[in-house]
Amino acid sequence: MDHFVRVADIPAAEFGDELAVMDLKSGAYLTFNRTAAELWSLLEVPRPLEALVRELAARYPAVEPDRCRSEVEALLAQLVGMGVVERRGG
Secondary structure (H helix, E strand, C coil), X not given: CCEEEEXXXXXXXXXXXXXXXXXXXXXXXXXXXXXXXXXXHHCCCCEEHHHHHHHHHHHCCCCCHHHHHHHHHHHHHHHHHHCCEEEECC
């Protein structure tokens, strides 16, 4: 099972409910909303997709599970593509 984890030493700074993270490929800062910032926090340690979806779905019970999963998958794909999150085979 694949796990996802933040790349070590990625510059990030909190601004209220938002988080700015540096895109290592472009050198630009990305601004995350509160939900994306919560996902970023969960990625401090390697976690499988299912655990990430379960945790966020528990925090946001009004969001349908399928929608939560698709949004987490999309954000993870974006973060992996930017080089700030690693996908590790389990």
